Amino acid sequence: MDGVRRGAGSARGHRGIRTDAGLGTPAARAAERLRPPGARRSPGGLQGCCGSLEAALNVVRYKTAKYTVERPLQLGAALAGGDTRVLGACSAYGIPLGEAFQLRDDVLGLFGDPAVTGKSRLDDLREGKHTPLLAIALRRADPAQVRTLRRLVGDPGLDEDGAARVRGVLESTGALDTVERMIVERHRQAVDSLERSPFPPSARAALHRIAAAATVRTS
Incomplete structure (x- = not known):
């Protein structure tokens, strides 16, 4: 996980980690701190090489x-x-x-x-x-x-x-x-x-x- 995406609605990050600031939980705040500015998850995983x-x-x-x-x-x-x-x-x-x-x-x-x-x-x-x-x-x-x-x-x-x-x-x-x-x-x-x-x-x-x-x- 190279960055945690903050989105609208359910605002779920990678593997279900909730990152919306509204939750106010320590885990959410920590995840938000780790998100690089403008970071977005890639659509789909890396494939064969x-x-x-x-x-x-x-x-x-x-x-x-x-x-x-x-x-x-x-x-x-x-x-x-x-x-x-x-x-x-x-x-x-x-x-x-x-x-x-x-x-x-x-x-x-x-x-x-x-x-x-x-x-x-x-x-x-x-x-x-x-x-x-x-x-x-x-x-x-x-x-x-x-x-x-x-x-x-x-x-x-x-x-x-x-x-x-x-x-x-x-x-x-x-x-x-x-x-x-x-x-x-x-x-x-x-x-x-x-x-x-x-x-x-x-x-x-x-x-x-x-x-x-x-x-x-x-x-």
């Missing part, structure tokens, strides 16, 4: 980093009376951590142990979910590897043998290693931001633990 790494990263940022991590942190801070410096520190920490979290989730979706993750390693591939991991592989793949990816990814009948071929392309192109480095870099950005933040030591310690749990995980 068609091979573009930039578009795939935009999905990571706006679907996960901002909606799942940055905005909840900012909403809590706003409810507690946090000023613009505190809200900015929430962004500096939350956006890179949210991106790292989603990148880890994408890796686990294809390479994780289903007995640990509780999720099949075929679901994302059958769905044709276009992740940065896949976008990087498509960018680097040779023609034969591109054909393999185009043929198998998005096939609802994909079996484990086909999935293993896709994983092989992701590894041989270096896409998996690149995403692992992206996770490490974004984790570093998040924890480094805490040293410049106005958060008290206890909050910084908790956020350090959250950053580790979000990125160094197997489920």
Whole structure:
């Protein structure tokens, strides 16, 4: 959620958060404070990325980093009376951590142990979910590897043998290693931001633990 829309009538924001000033509730006032001037919600969500790494990263940022991590942190801070410096520190920490979290989730979706993750390693591939991991592989793949990816990814009948071929392309192109480095870099950005933040030591310690749990995980 990159901004909360204030509208007429029911004046409902994203996922039913009411933002009309008439309510006068702390949550409504906090949501209103977080709405950038002139912000409006986009009509519909971001769709498939068609091979573009930039578009795939935009999905990571706006679907996960901002909606799942940055905005909840900012909403809590706003409810507690946090000023613009505190809200900015929430962004500096939350956006890179949210991106790292989603990148880890994408890796686990294809390479994780289903007995640990509780999720099949075929679901994302059958769905044709276009992740940065896949976008990087498509960018680097040779023609034969591109054909393999185009043929198998998005096939609802994909079996484990086909999935293993896709994983092989992701590894041989270096896409998996690149995403692992992206996770490490974004984790570093998040924890480094805490040293410049106005958060008290206890909050910084908790956020350090959250950053580790979000990125160094197997489920």
